[in-house]
Amino acid sequence: RKFPPMSQSEEPLTTAGLMREITVLKEKFKGEDEETYSPYADLEKATVLQECRIFHDSKAVRESPRKCCTTITKLLYIVAQGESLTSAELIDVFFGVTKLFQSKDASLRRMVYLFIKEVAESCDRGDVIIVTQSLTKDMNSDTDLYRSNAIRVLARIVDAGMLGAIERYIKQAIVDRHPLVSSSALISASHFFESSPESANIVRRWLNEAQTALQSPHEMVQYHALSLLYQIKKHDRLGVSKLVTQLSKNGSLKSPLATISLIRYTSKLMHDEARESSGVSDGSSELARAGYSFLEGSLRHRNEMVIYEAARAICNLPGVEPQDLAPGVTVLQLFLSSPRPTVRYAAMKTLSEVAMLAPMAVVKCNEDIEVLISDTNRSIATLAITTLLKTGSESSVDRLMKQISSFMNDIQDEFKIIIVKAVKDLVMKYPGKQRILIGFLSNILREEGGFEFKKSIVNAIMFLMDAIPETKENGLIQLCEFIEDSDFTALSTIILHMIGNLGPDTPNPARYIRFIYNRVILENSQVRAAAVTALAKFGAKVPSLRESILTLLQRSLADEDDEVRDRSNIAVDVLKRAIAENDYSALDENGDPAPDVPTSSDSAAFLLLEPLPMSFSQLERSLKQYSNAPGALESAEPLSFNTLPVVEEVVEVAPVQDSNGSSNIMGASSPLASSAAAPPAADPAADIYAIPELAHLGRVFRSSPPVEQTESETEYVVKCIKHIFNEHVVLQFKVQNTVDSQRLDNVTMALEGESEILTVSGEIACESIPYGETGSCFTVLDRDVSVGIAPSAFTCELHFTAVGVDPMSGEEEGDSYEEEYAVEDLEIATSDFIAKVNLGNFRNSWEQMGNECEVLEKFALSFKSTEEAVENVINYFGMSACDGTATVKNPSKPHMLHLSGVFVGSKPVMVRAQVGKTADGVVLKVAVRSEDADVSRQVADCIR
Numbered sequence: 001r002k003f004p005p006m007s008q009s010e011e012p013l014t015t016a017g018l019m020r021e022i023t024v025l026k027e028k029f030k031g032e033d034e035e036t037y038s039p040y041a042d043l044e045k046a047t048v049l050q051e052c053r054i055f056h057d058s059k060a061v062r063e064s065p066r067k068c069c070t071t072i073t074k075l076l077y078i079v080a081q082g083e084s085l086t087s088a089e090l091i092d093v094f095f096g097v098t099k100l101f102q103s104k105d106a107s108l109r110r111m112v113y114l115f116i117k118e119v120a121e122s123c124d125r126g127d128v129i130i131v132t133q134s135l136t137k138d139m140n141s142d143t144d145l146y147r148s149n150a151i152r153v154l155a156r157i158v159d160a161g162m163l164g165a166i167e168r169y170i171k172q173a174i175v176d177r178h179p180l181v182s183s184s185a186l187i188s189a190s191h192f193f194e195s196s197p198e199s200a201n202i203v204r205r206w207l208n209e210a211q212t213a214l215q216s217p218h219e220m221v222q223y224h225a226l227s228l229l230y231q232i233k234k235h236d237r238l239g240v241s242k243l244v245t246q247l248s249k250n251g252s253l254k255s256p257l258a259t260i261s262l263i264r265y266t267s268k269l270m271h272d273e274a275r276e277s278s279g280v281s282d283g284s285s286e287l288a289r290a291g292y293s294f295l296e297g298s299l300r301h302r303n304e305m306v307i308y309e310a311a312r313a314i315c316n317l318p319g320v321e322p323q324d325l326a327p328g329v330t331v332l333q334l335f336l337s338s339p340r341p342t343v344r345y346a347a348m349k350t351l352s353e354v355a356m357l358a359p360m361a362v363v364k365c366n367e368d369i370e371v372l373i374s375d376t377n378r379s380i381a382t383l384a385i386t387t388l389l390k391t392g393s394e395s396s397v398d399r400l401m402k403q404i405s406s407f408m409n410d411i412q413d414e415f416k417i418i419i420v421k422a423v424k425d426l427v428m429k430y431p432g433k434q435r436i437l438i439g440f441l442s443n444i445l446r447e448e449g450g451f452e453f454k455k456s457i458v459n460a461i462m463f464l465m466d467a468i469p470e471t472k473e474n475g476l477i478q479l480c481e482f483i484e485d486s487d488f489t490a491l492s493t494i495i496l497h498m499i500g501n502l503g504p505d506t507p508n509p510a511r512y513i514r515f516i517y518n519r520v521i522l523e524n525s526q527v528r529a530a531a532v533t534a535l536a537k538f539g540a541k542v543p544s545l546r547e548s549i550l551t552l553l554q555r556s557l558a559d560e561d562d563e564v565r566d567r568s569n570i571a572v573d574v575l576k577r578a579i580a581e582n583d584y585s586a587l588d589e590n591g592d593p594a595p596d597v598p599t600s601s602d603s604a605a606f607l608l609l610e611p612l613p614m615s616f617s618q619l620e621r622s623l624k625q626y627s628n629a630p631g632a633l634e635s636a637e638p639l640s641f642n643t644l645p646v647v648e649e650v651v652e653v654a655p656v657q658d659s660n661g662s663s664n665i666m667g668a669s670s671p672l673a674s675s676a677a678a679p680p681a682a683d684p685a686a687d688i689y690a691i692p693e694l695a696h697l698g699r700v701f702r703s704s705p706p707v708e709q710t711e712s713e714t715e716y717v718v719k720c721i722k723h724i725f726n727e728h729v730v731l732q733f734k735v736q737n738t739v740d741s742q743r744l745d746n747v748t749m750a751l752e753g754e755s756e757i758l759t760v761s762g763e764i765a766c767e768s769i770p771y772g773e774t775g776s777c778f779t780v781l782d783r784d785v786s787v788g789i790a791p792s793a794f795t796c797e798l799h800f801t802a803v804g805v806d807p808m809s810g811e812e813e814g815d816s817y818e819e820e821y822a823v824e825d826l827e828i829a830t831s832d833f834i835a836k837v838n839l840g841n842f843r844n845s846w847e848q849m850g851n852e853c854e855v856l857e858k859f860a861l862s863f864k865s866t867e868e869a870v871e872n873v874i875n876y877f878g879m880s881a882c883d884g885t886a887t888v889k890n891p892s893k894p895h896m897l898h899l900s901g902v903f904v905g906s907k908p909v910m911v912r913a914q915v916g917k918t919a920d921g922v923v924l925k926v927a928v929r930s931e932d933a934d935v936s937r938q939v940a941d942c943i944r
Contacts, residue, residue, distance in 0.1 A: 040077045048074045049089060055096030065105035072111045076118060090119075094131055101134045106145060109138075113149040117156050132157065139169050147173065148184035155188035160198035167202060174209040174225075179218035186213060186224035193231055204232055214247075219255035226258045230265055241269060241287060248294035256303040263298055263306070266291045267313040274318040292317070292324065299331050307331055308346055315354045325361045329354065336368040341377050348372060348383040355390040362391045373403050381407060382415040386422040394430045401440050408444055413453040416444070420453075424460040427468065434471045438464065442478035451488055458482075458491055462498060473506055480515035492523065493530040500534030504541035513538065513545070517552050525561035532556055532564055536571035540608040543582065544596045550575050571608070578604035611840060618647040625683050630695040645699055646902050648836040648880075687776060688723050688730060693764060694780070697728050701904050702835040706734065709796060709823040715739050718798060718823050722832050724904055729758060729781040729828065735766065735798065736774040740807040744769040744800045745816070747777050751826070753794035757787045758828065769800075770810065781828075789904075789938050792828045797821070830942050831878025833904040842882040842898045846910055846929065853933040855940045861922040866891045869915050869922040873897060876942045877911055891917065903935045911939065 051071045054060050061068060100112050116131055138150035151173055173185035189206060192199040213225035233239040244265050253259050270291045298310035314328035335347035355362045372384035385404055392400055404419060427437045438461065445457045465475040479495045486492045496519060503512040519531035532553065539549040556568040582599055598605040614622065622644040626632050637643055684703035688694055704722040717736040722729060733749045747766040762780040769775035798821040804814030839845045863869040867888045874881055879901035888895050894916035903909045909930040916923045930936045
């Protein structure tokens, strides 16, 4: 046969051409091959339940076990898809399943076990109990497969009452010679232990059997036995210590998994011991020496997992010395060249964590780490580059930056964020390289990326600008260029806010005006509003630019957005007034250049730059409390910040940190500070203002948090709130009645105590407190204002008339009688008279306060750690911690604590306290400043 001649457009048939044709056909049918259909996709519950009738046919069960397996598979499928079986359907199915136990087919028996175990947790225990007898019979079978599976299923369905009946069989199974049976029994014991306290008490009696199973030659049995022993003893530290010491010395464990568990238990014991000794493990205790010796010996184990776990445990030991890290780091260095990606990743991740605390210990691995920069696994490459940034020298920064830039586009944002944090830390380590590193951050800031990635870069640059002044101008320019093309409104507004705060203080503030005004023209309303505010700040801080900025702001007076218009109107009006009052001249009287700063009486600087004495949320709360006070709205006294009630801080004002630890210097007003708005707090003095008899006392200065005077489980639960007035103290006792057969009438609190400044002048009883309800009684104390405030203690006794009532109807029955109920003593400390108020910029306020009334003191405190001392010092003074000083960053160095508040009588008070750890305890040095020397002395005496 002759074939037609090949045309010129057709290619000759070659191997390459044939492969191309196959590839095209493969791609063409690829989608069809990927479409798979489940044979159970269209199942209906009614149809499957109908098929379950085969379970009742004994002949079909014996001769067609595979068909029964298929039916059980369908049942499991519809249950997994969310179909629920009614109680009647479950009972019918379980009765049918019990008939399947007569089959000797192993596959069918295993499907029966699987079905019972999967369905047991989603149905009533009473329904599942139908199959218990069959399972108990299998548990005593001669077939090990049946025994092991029956025990596992029983662990899901029996309770503590039934466990006692089968306890003997499970104890025998734990020490069984067959590893499948023994492991199943141990796992079931673990489930029983977690199911209920009653079952846990029964399992604790199986310690001897678990100890015997620990000596099994089978690795899996050893692992499960050790896990059960630790589960039983984990709240007994001495028992765990003995177990760990015994096993680590005799080396009887052959199972790698059991050895890994033992390493983790040893590490936990060493961490707990270090925590009790103030976070530092000096290695002098017997446990520390034996534990480290065991971990070091495990580095020579033949199993790779055990070696890694031991190396990781050594590297994570608290307070470990660099020379003690060497064995673990050496092993991890060898793992870096492993052909397995999981091993390389694990070793690299652990070395990266070590580099954060002890970078010099990882320096010897740098050559091996540099090889991993080009690893095909980008997770490993990212960890490698970030570790090198922590351990590399200053001379290697340029080379590392080039290597990072080569693969930044190939990794995901989450890894980019890690690199940004590492670069930020590197700038802090080598400030001389700040221009190169900030240039790198600005370059990746302009690249594609999500919001979290861009936010991490912006926060990193802001942090560096705050920490390293030399980076301020460079960072400002880079951020100005970024907002030219930014798609994120939140980032643009925060950067504009920051430019408005920092830009006017730079040598050439006019260079930033163009960037800001471009946002007024081109952006959305939120960014335009932020840009208008930034321009107004430039006008307020730089008098020479006011005329130009006024011209720019006037163009926004007709903006379509009302927020932008309002801000523009205010700024224009304020700047016009400031120009009229203080006409700027470039030269002074002597012909020299005049300082380009606002005068002390400049209205624009005061109105646009000075913050309010309190936040807007505090102002709202203060106004509400002012209006709630009796007679406040009818008072002739002018309303001002000085006459408003003092509002305490709800949450400590601290620098906002992102997920990477970068401080956000914009403070709480930053859009990036993603903290949910706190719900409006109720006025704690509302109960006081609602009582006419207390109206003559005036406005409450502050109210303390509730102080518990009884345990929460007692029959009468009592809490006390101390309401402080200028010349009085009102104690509000909130009493909860938890006795269902009583009603409390005429409830009062009797106080006794010797105090020079406080005397009981009256009380207001609570008429009635039914069961389950809470009522308040009040005791009024007069304060002698001529005597300095000092701590006062009172014994308290609750007096009331107990009226018997019917628990069901609440009607009175039986006799009533007078009752007295003693509660805990109550202390009224000096700190109760101090409101937690942040006075703004601590340094400026401290300097303005002056040292005329300053009091200096030094104390020796018996605390174990600096953190504990700082927490208690804050509680002693009862004041607000400022500038984030409530958190101790470096416990090994003396910590400076800044506190501020308002003393009763609206007297500001400030405290600077230095807390330092010594060998004998903690040394506290305190400086207290106020406008009244007596107030300073009383506050200093808060330390007891």
